[in-house]
Amino acid sequence: MAYQLYRNTTLGNSLQExxxxxxxxxxxxxxxxxxxxxxxxxxxxxxxxxxxxxxVNFKGSLNTYRFCDNVWTFVLNDVxxxxxxxxxxVDKVKIVACDGKSRLFFFSLSLRPFSLHLQTDSVxxxxxxxxxxxxxxxxxxxxxxx
Amino acid sequence: xLSNSSHVPKLYLSIIDDVIExxxxxxxxxxxxxxxxxxxxxxxxxxxMQSKAxxxxxxxxxxxxxxxxxxxxxxxxxxxxxxxxxxxxxxxGQHVQSFTAKNNGGTLATFSLPPGMTYPVQxxxxxxxxxxxxxxxxxxxxxxxxxxxxxxxxxxxVQPRQGVPVVEWRDPSSASQQSxxxxxxxxxxxxxxxxxxxxxxxxxxxxxxxxxxxxxxSLIPPVQPPNEKPLLPQPVVQPPVQENNFVQQPQVxxxxxxxxxxxxxxxxxxxxxxxxxxxSPFDSGDFNLDGIDFDSPQPLDMSLSSSSAHMPxxxxxxxxxxxxxxxxxxxxxxxxxxxxxxxxxxxxxADMTTHLEGLPVDSTKLEMALLxxxxxxxxxxxxxxxxxxxxxxxxxxxxxxxxxxxxxxxLGMMTVEALxxxxxxxxxxxxxxxxSSGDSVGMDEITVEEDPLNSGDDVSEQDIPDLFDTDNVIVxxxxxxxxxxxVxxxxxIHRSKNRWKFxxxxxxxxxxxxxxxxxxxxxxxxx
Numbered sequence: 001m002a003y004q005l006y007r008n009t010t011l012g013n014s015l016q017e018x019x020x021x022x023x024x025x026x027x028x029x030x031x032x033x034x035x036x037x038x039x040x041x042x043x044x045x046x047x048x049x050x051x052x053x054x055x056v057n058f059k060g061s062l063n064t065y066r067f068c069d070n071v072w073t074f075v076l077n078d079v080x081x082x083x084x085x086x087x088x089x090v091d092k093v094k095i096v097a098c099d100g101k102s103r104l105f106f107f108s109l110s111l112r113p114f115s116l117h118l119q120t121d122s123v124x125x126x127x128x129x130x131x132x133x134x135x136x137x138x139x140x141x142x143x144x145x146x
Numbered sequence: 147x148l149s150n151s152s153h154v155p156k157l158y159l160s161i162i163d164d165v166i167e168x169x170x171x172x173x174x175x176x177x178x179x180x181x182x183x184x185x186x187x188x189x190x191x192x193x194x195m196q197s198k199a200x201x202x203x204x205x206x207x208x209x210x211x212x213x214x215x216x217x218x219x220x221x222x223x224x225x226x227x228x229x230x231x232x233x234x235x236x237x238x239g240q241h242v243q244s245f246t247a248k249n250n251g252g253t254l255a256t257f258s259l260p261p262g263m264t265y266p267v268q269x270x271x272x273x274x275x276x277x278x279x280x281x282x283x284x285x286x287x288x289x290x291x292x293x294x295x296x297x298x299x300x301x302x303x304v305q306p307r308q309g310v311p312v313v314e315w316r317d318p319s320s321a322s323q324q325s326x327x328x329x330x331x332x333x334x335x336x337x338x339x340x341x342x343x344x345x346x347x348x349x350x351x352x353x354x355x356x357x358x359x360x361x362x363x364s365l366i367p368p369v370q371p372p373n374e375k376p377l378l379p380q381p382v383v384q385p386p387v388q389e390n391n392f393v394q395q396p397q398v399x400x401x402x403x404x405x406x407x408x409x410x411x412x413x414x415x416x417x418x419x420x421x422x423x424x425x426s427p428f429d430s431g432d433f434n435l436d437g438i439d440f441d442s443p444q445p446l447d448m449s450l451s452s453s454s455a456h457m458p459x460x461x462x463x464x465x466x467x468x469x470x471x472x473x474x475x476x477x478x479x480x481x482x483x484x485x486x487x488x489x490x491x492x493x494x495x496a497d498m499t500t501h502l503e504g505l506p507v508d509s510t511k512l513e514m515a516l517l518x519x520x521x522x523x524x525x526x527x528x529x530x531x532x533x534x535x536x537x538x539x540x541x542x543x544x545x546x547x548x549x550x551x552x553x554x555x556x557l558g559m560m561t562v563e564a565l566x567x568x569x570x571x572x573x574x575x576x577x578x579x580x581x582s583s584g585d586s587v588g589m590d591e592i593t594v595e596e597d598p599l600n601s602g603d604d605v606s607e608q609d610i611p612d613l614f615d616t617d618n619v620i621v622x623x624x625x626x627x628x629x630x631x632x633v634x635x636x637x638x639i640h641r642s643k644n645r646w647k648f649x650x651x652x653x654x655x656x657x658x659x660x661x662x663x664x665x666x667x668x669x670x671x672x673x
Contacts, residue, residue: 005633009654010661011158014193015165018186027182036169036186043164048652048663051157056655056664062646062671072636074648076671079630081657090657093630100635100651
């Protein structure tokens with residue numbers, strides 16, 4: 001199981017919204033939507049690891065930092081993002097970074113949360129049709145296990 | 147940014163493909179039709195495009211990711227292919243691998259540019275091209291397709307090869323990633339039957355060599371039913387739509403008018419192409435602007451009587467706005483354009499709408515959205531009047547608000563700067579504000595009542611209730627919240643005193659409203 005980190009990107013959000021729409025019109029089931037998201041996680045992790053080859057530098061001032069559950073969250077101000085070609089300045093940027101190393105650790109442990117998650121599916125579907133609930137639930141479970 | 151932004155659409159498309167394809171079986175197992183999966187894909191892609199976070203996604207789709215051209219081959223296809231290749235010809239033999247034929251009253255073949263194949267590509271006569279997005283183009287004479295670098299807005303110089311001129315053809319949704327240059331030849335007249343004998347390539351009249359002539363619409367109109375009569379080659383084939391040069395405009399209507407006049411076929415540009423309604427523009431009469439020469443029939447319905455005075459200034463403003471090029475793509479320009487429209491006369495607004503529709507401006511989705519917004523402005527113009535004797539700052543705010551509240555679809559287009567400007571200008575707009583929105587009135591009243599009651603209890607600096615209690619309230623909808631974020635994995639985070647160093651990898655960023663990706667990022671910051 002790959003990081004679900006990338007679900008809150010343009011790509012991920014648009015996918016979730018589209019899936020939500022399909023659920024609302026009852027064209028797909030929430031479980032199926034979840035499968036799609038899991039597949040998306042895998043695909044984007046793979047793509048980023050293999051298909052992207054560029055480097056960015058940035059510099060700014062650190063406003064806040066947080067390290068919780070092996071996830072770093074920073075808020076930087078007045079940042080300059082510099083790539084080979086050019087420069088972009090941003091007033092404020094939030095950085096969320098998961099651990100890039102011990103993937104195996106996360107991987108093995110994450111199996112349990114997902115099985116738990118699936119068991120509760122039947123309960124879930126009675127009360128929720130929105131996919132975002134699933135997202136929250138799975139994140140919660142994984143935190144518990146870790 | 148150029149390199150990154152050209153990678154991003156490709157990357158996204160590949161991810162989308164991966165996900166969709168790997169879900170196909172699962173969907174089938176669930177008993178769902180392919181259609182559902184395709185719907186999902188459509189929704190997904192459209193949302194991404196809507197967010198404008200990725201440039202040229204649609205163009206990428208059309209040109210690179212799914213460079214599938216559906217060829218409708220005339221029965222005597224073999225004969226037409228014997229044209230000498232300028233650079234690359236598409237003979238039947240070369241695409242055997244992806245060459246499938248169906249019989250649908252003509253042979254339908256699909257091919258994708260083989261891996262080794264690069265632009266320019268010459269497409270012989272008598273083929274129908276269909277892009278993945280469903281647009282159909284029929285090529286009646288040899289066409290040469292070339293590729294110009296991204297951002298290339300002006301026409302590459304015409305290089306007639308064997309008498310076949312080259313004109314740049316831009317996909318309407320291009321944020322200028324790439325543009326295929328299509329040789330029109332007599333492409334526009336491609337109404338000939340596929341069954342007719344091979345159309346001998348007729349060199350078009352010397353192409354207009356203006357550098358500004360950038361073809362916006364497809365030069366190849368959609369496929370027509372086979373029983374169309376062949377069109378005569380006309381010198382007015384040339385790019386009917388001009389992008390940035392208003393002076394070129396006159397040629398457009400004449401081209402269109404002549405075209406539609408002489409042929410039995412109506413020119414119907416594909417739906418996705420720029421906003422140039424095929425039928426209506428050809429009806430109106432002459433139109434004259436003081437600032438700009440529009441002598442030939444202007445394909446618009448302009449009510450000159452009331453608006454001619456306004457039009458020149460409007461025109462000039464629009465011109466400057468619209469000719470901002472890539473800047474026009476940005477939200478800001480759109481906002482400016484809208485603002486200008488709002489400030490113009492009511493009559494002029496209506497004309498602006500139609501005028502804009504005829505303008506051969508940068509034909510992107512943004513343009514379409516812009517026009518739709520102008521239509522809304524048209525409806526709202528009855529409510530808003532921001533100039534003339536009623537021109538005062540408080541009223542401005544009121545009317546904007548009234549407009550915002552009155553029209554659900556009307557997106558509040560207050561940028562931060564405009565908001566500040568309004569607030570600065572507006573000294574005392576109590577009456578204006580409170581009368582325009584019930585909500586704000588309620589808020590004001592409640593706030594006023596609570597302050598004296600609670601003020602004694604406040605232990606804090608007393609600026610908290612005041613912080614949000616302001617006389618100037620604007621209630622609206624936001625179009626887009628531009629915040630930046632970066633989602634990635636960290637290799638190492640290092641700190642020394644208050645100096646932090648970040649070693650990140652595999653990240654997706656969104657800043658300035660645009661998406662970027664990186665495989666490695668190094669940063670430093672001081673806390």
